[in-house]
Amino acid sequence: MEAFFSLLNGMALALAWPSVLYSIGGVTLGMMVGVLPGVGPMAAIALILPVTFHIAPTDALIMLAGVYYGAQYGGSITSILLNLPGTASSAVVCLDGHPMAQRGRAGAALFITTFGSFIGSNLAIVLLVIFAEPLARVALQFQPADYFSMMLMGLIAAATLSEGSVAKGIIMVLFGLILGMVGADVNTGAQRFTFGFTDLWNGISIVAVAMGFFGVTEVIRNLVTGGERDASVYSVTWRTLLPTKQEMRDSTMPIARGSLIGMAFGLLPGTGTSISSFVAYLAEKKISRHPEKFGHGTVEGMASSEAANNATAQSAFIPTLSLGIPADGVMALLLAAMMIHGIQPGPRFLTENPDVFWGLIGSFVIGNLFLVILNLPLIGIWVKFLSVPYRFLAPVVILLIAIGVYSIQSSTSDIFFVIGFGIAGYVLSRLGFQAAPLLLGLVLGPMVEENLRRALLITRGDYMVFLERPISLSFLILTALLILSSVWTPWKRFKKKAEA
Amino acid sequence: MSKEAIQTAGFVGKDNLVQRLFLTSDSVGGWISVAIGCVSLAQGLALGLGTLRRLGSGGFPFGIGVLLIGLGALLIVGSLRRGGATASIPIKVSSVLILAALASFAVLLPLFGMIPAAIVLMLLVSVAVTGRLGLGDIIFSLASSVAAVLIFINGLGLALPAIRWPL
Structure with a gap:
């Protein structure tokens, strides 16, 4: 009950004058990048991160979070109308959404995905309201050894559960850890990985890394793989928006199941929205009485996967806000934003900044309501938006990257870092390396090292402390299970099946 | 293969x-x-x-x-x-132009200010995307650079000159 009142209080905060504007601005921007193929929420958040340095921390988080969950709504529009995933997590919607559009049912498909997204998000918000505070209270008992093991699990989860090879995922995490070490060592003051460059003494800005690896890399990749977008967008009229009774009935249970799957994935650090939407789709296909119809325009898989990715996007805030462990790359950026604003993420965040926490949650409720309005009645605008040519979009994106990264420290050398990270990101992505684990390593790296050293200092170098403390041991066992399960690779089989 | x-x-x-x-x-x-x-x-x-x-x-x-x-x-x-798939890292002129656009911005910004730096950056990216330079791209880059000044220098208070001449 107390949590409920806190939520109401948070909603009141989020409805206050500037906050509500930032929330609406964030979700609208999120919708935009969700709709546009080739610009993901990650790049968008990296782009506006420097802008948010100038506003209050609560508003900054509200806006950044809005971009993230807003993009989950927008992505399905492009999937349905163009058969191109607007975001990676809405790729599965193409399978059934586009065939529906070809049959003239695009409107109904949009309605169902929006409805599924809304339900998935709200169920996850309820979970967030109920669980975040108790979880943080438990986490207050954590000692450095427990923190170390928990973060280790987060990093390994990021590496093993992300797409692609496990070894490559772990390598990216380690690259991230190295980037996180650049600059002065907090314990001894020794300069690490600076190689005599004074520009590196203060460390590498996460914004430069994110913009290089996500912004620049994405633009280069789009230019290289190229291919003009199919210009024929299906028209959507008001009348076709309403689904039939049968379609509604068919999508109710899948939405509920998808939400549950999505919430579970959000709680797991290191997973993301793309995996949860895939798994929800496959689960639905598995239990369906007519699996052969999947991929030909049935609503079940689509409803389930959309509910799942939105539920994941919201419940991912639980580990991020109450433990300080980012669930995916976007959450890592949000954590970085908090730190820049002087808020230390972790279990103390809730007790020390209750207004920020509940204001943020309150904004989720408002943002999701607004997204439904943005999505359905304003669908015509998004259809038009899809025809913005890339020759106008790309210059704006690159200009925002340049100004944004310069504005952080008023240093042009950061722009050269972005160029370097852009090249590295492009080469690594061509070799099958995912960038998200690197970002997690970069954000968590300094904390992992700090807690490892502190734990060893307290126990006078006794490494058994990691096995003797029950909390730490549980995390280590989970980490071991993650590694074992990745050797067994059920996820890969899941994915192969989905792609087949 | x-x-x-x-x-x-x-x-x-x-x-x-x-x-x-x-x-x-x-x-x-x-x-x-x-x-x-x-x-x-x-x-x-x-x-x-x-x-x-x-x-x-x-x-x-x-x-x-x-x-x-x-x-x-x-x-x-x-x-x-x-074994495995052969690594392929195609490099196109357009990708190099994108990086050059960023580098030119870094060089021009302290010397000439935001507007010239932004225009050069945007024109280079336009060429990278379309392979040519149209009047539309030039007008668009002009408008965007003014918008950037209004948003970042006037709006957010970034300490930078909009335009300057170093000589």
């Missing part, structure tokens, strides 16, 4: 060995990992590992270096045994 096609190719000939050792996505990635691992390891040793009880500044980089070398070797060995 697909993974399966290489796998069914059978024996490992001399050419095949070079291919598997140096040219697949996995092996190239593995070598990069080994190289960066070596740098990290050297950095760790140079800084001092410290003791088990009190890890020195080099302890963590050393450990990460060891892991990177190990995992890189794993990728290379995996590629040797199973």
Whole structure:
């Protein structure tokens, strides 16, 4: 009950004058990048991160979070109308959404995905309201050894559960850890990985890394793989928006199941929205009485996967806000934003900044309501938006990257870092390396090292402390299970099946 | 060539060995990992590992270096045994232009201010995307650079001149 009142209080905060504007601005921007193929929420958040340095921390988080969950709504529009995933997590919607559009049912498909997204998000918000505070209270008992093991699990989860090879995922995490070490060592003051460059003494800005690896890399990749977008967008009229009774009935249970799957994935650090939407789709296909119809325009898989990715996007805030462990790359950026604003993420965040926490949650409720309005009645605008040519979009994106990264420290050398990270990101992505684990390593790296050293200092170098403390041991066992399960690779089989 | 096609190719000939050792996505990635691992390891040793009880500044980089070398070797060995898709990193003039656009911005900004730097950046990116420069692109870059000044310098108070002449 107390949590409920806190939520109401948070909603009141989020409805206050500037906050509500930032929330609406964030979700609208999120919708935009969700709709546009080739610009993901990650790049968008990296782009506006420097802008948010100038506003209050609560508003900054509200806006950044809005971009993230807003993009989950927008992505399905492009999937349905163009058969191109607007975001990676809405790729599965193409399978059934586009065939529906070809049959003239695009409107109904949009309605169902929006409805599924809304339900998935709200169920996850309820979970967030109920669980975040108790979880943080438990986490207050954590000692450095427990923190170390928990973060280790987060990093390994990021590496093993992300797409692609496990070894490559772990390598990216380690690259991230190295980037996180650049600059002065907090314990001894020794300069690490600076190689005599004074520009590196203060460390590498996460914004430069994110913009290089996500912004620049994405633009280069789009230019290289190229291919003009199919210009024929299906028209959507008001009348076709309403689904039939049968379609509604068919999508109710899948939405509920998808939400549950999505919430579970959000709680797991290191997973993301793309995996949860895939798994929800496959689960639905598995239990369906007519699996052969999947991929030909049935609503079940689509409803389930959309509910799942939105539920994941919201419940991912639980580990991020109450433990300080980012669930995916976007959450890592949000954590970085908090730190820049002087808020230390972790279990103390809730007790020390209750207004920020509940204001943020309150904004989720408002943002999701607004997204439904943005999505359905304003669908015509998004259809038009899809025809913005890339020759106008790309210059704006690159200009925002340049100004944004310069504005952080008023240093042009950061722009050269972005160029370097852009090249590295492009080469690594061509070799099958995912960038998200690197970002997690970069954000968590300094904390992992700090807690490892502190734990060893307290126990006078006794490494058994990691096995003797029950909390730490549980995390280590989970980490071991993650590694074992990745050797067994059920996820890969899941994915192969989905792609087949 | 697909993974399966290489796998069914059978024996490992001399050419095949070079291919598997140096040219697949996995092996190239593995070598990069080994190289960066070596740098990290050297950095760790140079800084001092410290003791088990009190890890020195080099302890963590050393450990990460060891892991990177190990995992890189794993990728290379995996590629040797199973082969894999050939690494392809196509480089186009357009990608170089994007990087040049960013670099030009970094050089021009302190010298001439925001508007000229932004215009040059946007025109270079436009050329990268379309391969030519139209009047529309020029007007668009002009308008965007003014918008950037209004948003970032007037709106957000970024301490930068909109336009200046260094001479």
